[in-house]
Amino acid sequence: MELRQIKYFIEVAKREHVTEAADALHVAQSAVSRQIFNLEEELGVDLFIREGRTVRLTRIGKVFLEHMEKAMNVIDDARQEVIEYTDPKKGTIHIGFAASLASYILPTAIFYFRKQYPDVKFVLNQGTHSELLDWVKKGEINIALLGPLPQDQDKVKSTVLFTEDIVALLPSNHSLANRSSLKLIELRDESFVMFPKGFILHDVIMEGCLQRGFQPKISFEGKDLDAIKGLVSAGLGVTLIPEVTLVDCLPRATVKVPITEPSLKRSVGAIIPAERELLPTEKLFYQFIKDFFMRLEVYQN
Template identity: 60%
Template sequence: MELRQLRYFVEVAKREHVSEAAEELHVAQSAISRQISNLEAELGVELFIREGRNVKLTQIGKHFLPHVETALKAIDFAKQQIDEYLDPERGTIKIGFPTSLASHTLPTIISAFKAQHPNVSFHLRQGSYRFLIESVKNRDIDLAFLGPVPSDDNEIKGNILFTETFSALLPANHRLAGRQSIDLNELRNESFIMFPKGFVLRNIAVDACKQAGFAPDISSEGEDLDAIKGLVSAGIGVTLLPESTFYETMPRFTVKIPIQIPHVKRNVGIIISKNRELTPSEKVFYHFAKDFFSVLERYQ
């Protein structure tokens, strides 16, 4: 069983088309077909069913695929570790992040790190809360910034970097727009704009409203911060957002008002998998991030 046979198998399984896999891998179609036939002969089973120009995984092929993917990830990780031990300053780090940390937190830490380690590369992936956690577990990304840091997952190690409060974002002509602060209960009769169900920022906002004694009337939803802020700017409703989402991106015709009661906040941190060791460059970045935000917290 050869490594290239396994890579060919995974690529064909993903695309369900030999010629498309050949194009992606930059090898001849006949070479892929031959290597997969050799793999099937060695295993003594058929991995694919031929359907004209397309192929489909057999039942045993479907069972074989996740094991092969796991093995290839382990091999790629081992090679990456060897490369980085030879030169830790030229590694590539795969980092995940949510939309709420995209405009300020992530650029701040990446730019500070690059100033000291200019030859380390980054592959950045934005995603939802659950997606980022699962991607760290599956080794699709090396680490992720997240808020709040999960505390009940045995496969994830999280470090809190900082804590931030939430504020209300109101249209500029809102009756409370001139206030220095508000109690959240004062918005009980307002229409709220929030992320869709399943988004952690929505859960935090809804829980805060319930803590204030009411269930929010969610009249509109947006899947990104710009959409939500734009709807507030248009006077459609109000929303609750964490402080880091307001840096340098306050929309026109809106005002940000701190919430006095209840105190709405979240922690933000960095997560890694407990089931794999960080590569040298990942370790450098991981410790850099913790030290960086520790210094910031002391000066704030």
């Protein structure tokens, strides 16, 4: 089994088309077909079902793909580690992040890190809470920033970077807009703008409201944080939102109001693999963000 065969196999499996895979690999279609045939001959099984010009994985092909993707991640990590050991200060960091950390937390951490290590490069991957967990477990990335931190995950290690409040974002003409604080129950009759099911902030809001004896009336759902803020700004509902997402500025025609009963908070932190070592440059960044947010919390307190 050759590394080239594995690369060709993964590309064909991903595209389900030999010609398209060959174009992406910049090789002849016949070369791809031959290597796939040789691989199947060596393994003694059919990895693909041929359907005209397209192909799809057999059941055993899907199993083989899962293992080969993990193997290629290990090989890529090994190659990158060899490069970085010559100079960890010039490596590349693949990092995942949640949407709520995109506008302030992640850019701020990277900005100050690159003041110390200006030659380090970053590849950024935004994902949902479950996607970030899955990527770290599978080895597609080794560091992810998210909130709240997952509990009881055996394949990842979690580090809390800071804890923040969940606040209410209201239209500025709302009857509660002039309040210095409010109780969550006071929003029971409001129309909510929220992330859809599958997003962790949806679950946080739902849980908080249900604990106070009501289910929020959802008027709009959206996967984009700025769109949610915009709908509130347009007076189409209220939302509960991590305070850090409002650090730079409030959307026009909105106000943020702290919630005192209950006090809604979330932990924000980093997850890394429990069973794999970080690459040298990743270790630099991981230690940096732990120290950076510890100093920031001390300063704020």
